[in-house]
Amino acid sequence: MKIGQxxxxxxxxxxxxxxxxxxxxxxxxDRDGSGQRDYDASILIWIEFLRRxxxxxMPIREMLRYAALRERGPATGAERRALLEAHRETVRAHxxxxxxxxxxxxxKIGGYADAEQRIEENDATERHHDGKQAGxxxxxx
Amino acid sequence: MKIGQxxxxxxxxxxxxxxxxxxxxxxxxDRDGSGQRDYDASILIWIEFLRRxxxxxMPIREMLRYAALRERGPATGAERRALLEAHRETVRAHxxxxxxxxxxxxxKIGGYADAEQRIEENDATERHHDGKQAGxxxxxx
DNA sequence: CTACGGCTTTGAGCGCGCTCGAAGTCAAGG
DNA sequence: CCTTGACTTCGAGCGCGCTCAAAGCCGTAG
Numbered sequence: 001m002k003i004g005q006x007x008x009x010x011x012x013x014x015x016x017x018x019x020x021x022x023x024x025x026x027x028x029x030d031r032d033g034s035g036q037r038d039y040d041a042s043i044l045i046w047i048e049f050l051r052r053x054x055x056x057x058m059p060i061r062e063m064l065r066y067a068a069l070r071e072r073g074p075a076t077g078a079e080r081r082a083l084l085e086a087h088r089e090t091v092r093a094h095x096x097x098x099x100x101x102x103x104x105x106x107x108k109i110g111g112y113a114d115a116e117q118r119i120e121e122n123d124a125t126e127r128h129h130d131g132k133q134a135g136x137x138x139x140x141x
Numbered sequence: 142m143k144i145g146q147x148x149x150x151x152x153x154x155x156x157x158x159x160x161x162x163x164x165x166x167x168x169x170x171d172r173d174g175s176g177q178r179d180y181d182a183s184i185l186i187w188i189e190f191l192r193r194x195x196x197x198x199m200p201i202r203e204m205l206r207y208a209a210l211r212e213r214g215p216a217t218g219a220e221r222r223a224l225l226e227a228h229r230e231t232v233r234a235h236x237x238x239x240x241x242x243x244x245x246x247x248x249k250i251g252g253y254a255d256a257e258q259r260i261e262e263n264d265a266t267e268r269h270h271d272g273k274q275a276g277x278x279x280x281x282x
Numbered sequence: 283c284t285a286c287g288g289c290t291t292t293g294a295g296c297g298c299g300c301t302c303g304a305a306g307t308c309a310a311g312g
Numbered sequence: 313c314c315t316t317g318a319c320t321t322c323g324a325g326c327g328c329g330c331t332c333a334a335a336g337c338c339g340t341a342g
Contacts, residue, residue, distance in 0.1 A: 081253035098232060101193045102229065108190075116218065
């Protein structure tokens with residue numbers, strides 16, 4: 001598989017694939033007769049895993065540590081496992097933080113919804129006995 | 142409250158606070174006689190909210206839209222609510238993605254744990270009738 | 283009076299993760 | 313033969329979100 005096709009299949013650009021190889025995230029690809037990269041389909045699995053590490057916020061620097069261990073073969077299993085376990089805790093903490101933020105967001109949105117509700121009610125009142133000017137509540141943030 | 146104290150209480154650096162004011166994330170602070178910023182404690186609530194938006198991945202560009210609406214007063218409530226609702230969906234989607242990644246991470250870690258288990262068993266076997274060299278399993282990513 | 287710490291502005295610089303452009307090689311198709 | 317288009321390397325550039333340095337002002341303590 002050439003780089004263009006891998007780009008399409010992996011969702012990364014050819015530029016990015018070369019960049020990843022340059023920095024060591026991807027192993028140096030085999031070349032065909034004229035020096036063009038010729039990939040084995042199995043690389044897709046590794047790319048997919050890298051994508052997940054990235055999605056979960058792992059910096060490239062740390063992915064490189066993992067990639068380097070991987071290159072060194074099966075003997076590095078324990079180290080890789082430790083790295084992933086540490087990362088997993090980071091991600092779990094981040095998810096928890098996001099969920100807490102979601103609650104705040106919910107209540108904030110709820111506040112705006114209430115305000116709109118009051119405005120509608122006020123409009124209705126005006127339609128009945130006209131002119132009542134209720135001041136909307138606080139603007140806390 | 143001067144900028145140094147606000148920095149300590151908000152967890153942002155004075156540099157960052159000035160930067161936020163410069164770009165419009167924070168309203169222009171009142172100044173004392175000699176031109177130094179003099180903050181009202183209520184700004185902390187807004188900063189805290191900004192922090193949450195940032196934690197949840199909202200780009201500054203979008204925080205600026207929200208901040209601008211806020212400056213324009215209560216009339217912009219519906220718009221702000223819409224903005225936050227859209228952001229909430231983004232965050233929810235991101236959380237779901239992270240959780241999916243966590244499952245993958247778990248199974249990956251499980252794989253390493255199994256490998257270690259097999260190695261231990263193998264060691265034990267060697268101690269009994271010596272020399273058996275079992276080839277470790279695949280290195281899939 | 284002086285020294286000190288904390289503040290002011292402006293603009294430059296940085297770390298990250300790409301992203302792109304230039305200049306050139308190569309293989310297949312019309 | 314000549315064009316087309318996908319590939320090669322290398323280094324520069326970009327968008328984001330800060331972060332910091334320079335040069336200078338102010339107010340209080342010693």
